[in-house]
Amino acid sequence: MPEMPTKLAEIVDEFATAPRDVVLEMLLEYSDAIPPLPAEFSGREGMEQVPECQTAFFLRAEVTPEGTVTTWFDCPPEAPTTRAFAGILAEGLAGATVGEVLAVPGDLYHRMGLDKAISPLRVRGGTAVLARLQRQVREQSAS
Template identity: 75%
Template sequence: MSDMPPKLTEIVDEFASAPRDVVLEMLLEFSDAVPPLPAELTHEGMEQVPECQTQFFLKAEVQPDDTVVSYFDCPPESPTTRAFAGILSEGLAGATAEEILGVPDDLYARMGLSQAISPLRIRGGAAILGRLKRQIRDQLG
């Protein structure tokens, strides 16, 4: 896991070592950590993640310095799915394209989330990460 961005590694370790009842509280905190979209960005400029049970949109932009800026949009009534966005938003802030592409696809299992939330939600979270990585690979050519 050492090729993950340091902040994401820290978040993964916190979740992995937390008791199940605390994990749900932590998820709720991350659901509040999703920054609002910039005014000029609409869903038309973002990719929908149909694997999520709720409407979820994302966009990754590789910057000239190879860092990635990620945008996520998900309704507040979907705290678990928003939590995935909050975790990625905070954990990947300032990360390079290469670091994000190195994030393991089983990230949420490594966090121990399969003990706390449904497999369907885990699959949605994995799809979010997969689409984010695919957008980055597409931009890198």
């Protein structure tokens, strides 16, 4: 059974072991880690909205013929915490296989200790982002 990608596991460990007062700073660093959207998604065409997020958040996952997953996220700069969730996933899942993406635990943000640093509503939004991303990967890999 595959495990979550090594890079994502390292990020989880960094957050889990960081002092609480540093966690928010770390989150802000990840809010800048989202790559710009390619032109084909400029109008959010082909992207799925995550309504559980308090802010407008869109995502798209694609499974390549080689079985790796490419992700895209769109979230406004005014929502740094939500952007940080996307940045963590963008960096942690870069080059990941279908099995690795599906092996990411649903309680990822709890394991990171974020439930002690940010509101439950924000954690729920981040959890919904991961669930939708995994659902897209599952659907594409099944076809």
